[in-house]
Amino acid sequence: MWSRKSAMLGSLAVAMYLLGLTLRNSQLVTIAVVIFVFLTWAALFGGHADVASSGRRADEWTGEEGVALGSVTAMRKLSSARIFEDGELNITLKMQNHSSLAKILEVRDRVPEVMRIKDGANYILMELGPRRETLIEYTVECPLRGFYSVGPVAVRIQDPFGLFHKEKELHVYNDFLVFPKMEDLKETFVKSRVPKIFTGAVNIRQPGPGSEFYSLREYFEGDSFRAINWSAYARSGKLMVNERERDAVSDIIIIVDSRSVAETGPVSRNALVYSTRAAASLAKYFLGRRDSVGVIVYGDEVVSVDRDTGKKQLYVILTKLAGAVARGNIPLQVVVNRILPHINKGSPIIFLSNLEDDPTIVNALRDFRARDFDVTVLTPSSLEFEFDARRIDRTGYEVMKTERDVLISELRGLGVNIMDWEPDMLLSTALAGARGF
Amino acid sequence: MTVSKPSSDTAHLYDGKTVRSSAPSRKKAAGQIGAGSDIPKDAIPTVEIPTFIESLLGGPLVPKAKFLPPAKWVQTLQLVVYGVLVALAMLTYMISPPEGTIWYMITGSLGIATVLQLTLIVAATGTGFWGTFQRDGRFTLLSNLMFILAILRFASSKVTLSSDMFGLQDKPFLLSGLVVVYAVLLIMYFELSNGVLRYSMLDTSIRTNEVYVMNPQKIVGKYHRSLIINPIIAVVLATVVLSANSILPFFVGIFSKDTALRMEESVELISVYGVALGTFFVFCVVGGLFALNLPTHLQNFREKRAE
Structure with missing residues (x-):
């Protein structure tokens, strides 16, 4: 391919040649001829072959890149196929020259735009000897969750003066997944009021077999002697036994709003980013408690992960959260109508949304509350993200903030545990705030 | 952000609210930031719209890169x-x-x-x-x-x-x-x-x-060699191309000496048009070589010879 420099020189030569002929000036013709010769030499022997313009291809020539790049191949290895946000990924690119001629190559390994090169370089200028290979290592930082691909590898070869070049894209791709990062939670204050048949680690505020103290009562025949509270017996003179709070497995439903409006704000600070991180943290916490966790992500469609327990479930949830894209505008009511028949009565529901642009939110949450579901809403404020990024002025901010406060008050009136989650607030603090602690 | 105006203090709006763990700076800022509703200048993203010339050329004619002190x-x-x-x-x-x-x-x-x-x-x-x-x-x-x-x-x-x-x-x-x-x-x-x-x-x-440049000396060395070799080749080849009107009679002379002599003495051939004609002839040959895909064959030849 012609570079801009060669195109300009070529144009200058043509102009001088024609002007020289018109004016019968041999000096201009001479200069034009020298420029032509210079360009022709670079095109013929500059270590590449610019034949695309000829319209003909040799049978043995495979691809647009020409023979010179036909013998260059690439392989790539990633240190991990799954990492968490802000994690680092080591990429090793192996470039091989199968030809018997040395080549000076420009190699650029394409990494997703949101990634930052932390160590090394993905753009290399090198001389690759005959039948040699070389390893290029670099580290990228992955600040945002999602499915990503590294590649293709762009290889360029050009003459020393940069007049002509040939490019080839080696279609070597490696996919990897960036999970939302998780916050360590000590307590979520979310408990189920309805027991399930299997005992687990969640207190459900009913007396029964468990580990947490619930109350004292008088001794009846058949009570275990181990349950007798001897201090209470000493104080009251009656045999008293400790009752414990019943532990049980809970069903936890986490609903993540991934409508297009959820991405309002800067790329790295918006409601969807906060919601996915919160959902991941909560899922990890509840699954660690041996609860059964289900996740629903809705945007242009309703994507659900059925309730299940265990570490495998965590990775299933994380994968779904990593792939959550801000799209569509499905109202919450549609989601509620769809899931309501399938969730156990009294299961805690955690809803993560910026509560914007959906007139059905109040009715939908009222439906949950009417069926006695324990609803917790964490609402990352898009308004704050926008205001912090100085995308809205202060008057607009104040007006919208007031509207938002009214909505939050209305939801709180329905018995929803709700918290306006500001950008600097930790998830644990927001949860505690929502639960009134 | 505009200057502070006591009259627009809105801190009281937040006093009764349950705002936990919010950054103190925001609460403070909410009370102190001025009432001007204009969009701050730094809130408007800078959009580089290419000029007409840049659009034609596919980018800026002169790169606006800033360099470190020269090596x-x-x-x-x-x-x-x-x-x-x-x-x-x-x-x-x-x-x-x-x-x-x-x-x-x-x-x-x-x-x-x-x-x-x-x-x-x-x-x-x-x-x-x-x-x-x-x-x-x-x-x-x-x-x-x-x-x-x-x-x-x-x-x-x-x-x-x-x-x-x-x-x-x-x-x-x-x-x-x-x-x-x-x-x-x-x-x-x-x-x-x-x-x-x-x-x-x-x-x-x-x-x-x-x-990252592997062995930069070698790459720069190749450029330096080209700076010497290419001008010499350009001088030689250009001289040959420009002498086409003198070389042509030599070849014609093999078949007919009289015609060659007439060509040598021809005013047209030694004029600028003669030079241009000779040049045109040479570049037609070069164009033909490109049309025959010579660069690819040349590259193939070099690859095979190296094996």
């Missing part, structure tokens, strides 16, 4: 540019006498044309020096344009010299050789001044870890 190899290139610039300025003055310049056409005065032509050459040299020293593409481009303007001839003429110190005017071959050398110097100046910018860019990219 030794860039300084060496700068020194070479200075040397080429001096030689080019002298040759430009020699082979572009004021007669036939655009200034002479406009003013009709040889004196004014001389002054303007000299001024143009000095300006081209000066901006070239400055552009190379500062590594500013705008000055370099201006210098290139001025050199092109200085050499443009708007009159029918053979090669004439304004200052013939070596008596070359009577030796047509040496005279055309001088023009070829001038043309090569002109291209080398274009290339080297551009090379200073390219290698400054590369040097900066290396030092800011944007690009």
Whole structure:
């Protein structure tokens, strides 16, 4: 391919040649001829072959890149196929020259735009000897969750003066997944009021077999002697036994709003980013408690992960959260109508949304509350993200903030545990705030 | 953000609210930020809209890159540019006498044309020096344009010299050789001044870890070799191409000596049209070679020979 420099020189030569002929000036013709010769030499022997313009291809020539790049191949290895946000990924690119001629190559390994090169370089200028290979290592930082691909590898070869070049894209791709990062939670204050048949680690505020103290009562025949509270017996003179709070497995439903409006704000600070991180943290916490966790992500469609327990479930949830894209505008009511028949009565529901642009939110949450579901809403404020990024002025901010406060008050009136989650607030603090602690 | 206005204090709006763990700075800011509803200037993203010329060229004509202080190899290139610039300025003055310049056409005065032509050459040299020293593409481009303007001839003429110190005017071959050398110097100046910018860019990219260069000495060495070899080849090939009108009778002479003699004495063939015809003939051959995909075959040949 012609570079801009060669195109300009070529144009200058043509102009001088024609002007020289018109004016019968041999000096201009001479200069034009020298420029032509210079360009022709670079095109013929500059270590590449610019034949695309000829319209003909040799049978043995495979691809647009020409023979010179036909013998260059690439392989790539990633240190991990799954990492968490802000994690680092080591990429090793192996470039091989199968030809018997040395080549000076420009190699650029394409990494997703949101990634930052932390160590090394993905753009290399090198001389690759005959039948040699070389390893290029670099580290990228992955600040945002999602499915990503590294590649293709762009290889360029050009003459020393940069007049002509040939490019080839080696279609070597490696996919990897960036999970939302998780916050360590000590307590979520979310408990189920309805027991399930299997005992687990969640207190459900009913007396029964468990580990947490619930109350004292008088001794009846058949009570275990181990349950007798001897201090209470000493104080009251009656045999008293400790009752414990019943532990049980809970069903936890986490609903993540991934409508297009959820991405309002800067790329790295918006409601969807906060919601996915919160959902991941909560899922990890509840699954660690041996609860059964289900996740629903809705945007242009309703994507659900059925309730299940265990570490495998965590990775299933994380994968779904990593792939959550801000799209569509499905109202919450549609989601509620769809899931309501399938969730156990009294299961805690955690809803993560910026509560914007959906007139059905109040009715939908009222439906949950009417069926006695324990609803917790964490609402990352898009308004704050926008205001912090100085995308809205202060008057607009104040007006919208007031509207938002009214909505939050209305939801709180329905018995929803709700918290306006500001950008600097930790998830644990927001949860505690929502639960009134 | 605008200045503080006590009248617009809104801190009280937050006093009754359950706002836990919010940044104190925000609460404070909410009370202190002024009431101006204008959008802060830094909130408007900077959008670079290419100019018409940039759209045509597919990018800025002169890169606006900022460079780190030049490395030794860039300084060496700068020194070479200075040397080429001096030689080019002298040759430009020699082979572009004021007669036939655009200034002479406009003013009709040889004196004014001389002054303007000299001024143009000095300006081209000066901006070239400055552009190379500062590594500013705008000055370099201006210098290139001025050199092109200085050499443009708007009159029918053979090669004439304004200052013939070596008596070359009577030796047509040496005279055309001088023009070829001038043309090569002109291209080398274009290339080297551009090379200073390219290698400054590369040097900066290396030092800011944007690009990793394996064995930079070897890559720079190849460029240096090309700077010597390519001009020599260009001189030789251009001389051959420009002598096509002399070479042609030689080949014709193999078949018919009379025709060859007539061709040698033909006014048309030794005129500018003869030179152009010869050149056209040569480049038709070169074009044919490209059409036959010679570069690919050449590359294949080189690859196979290396095996």
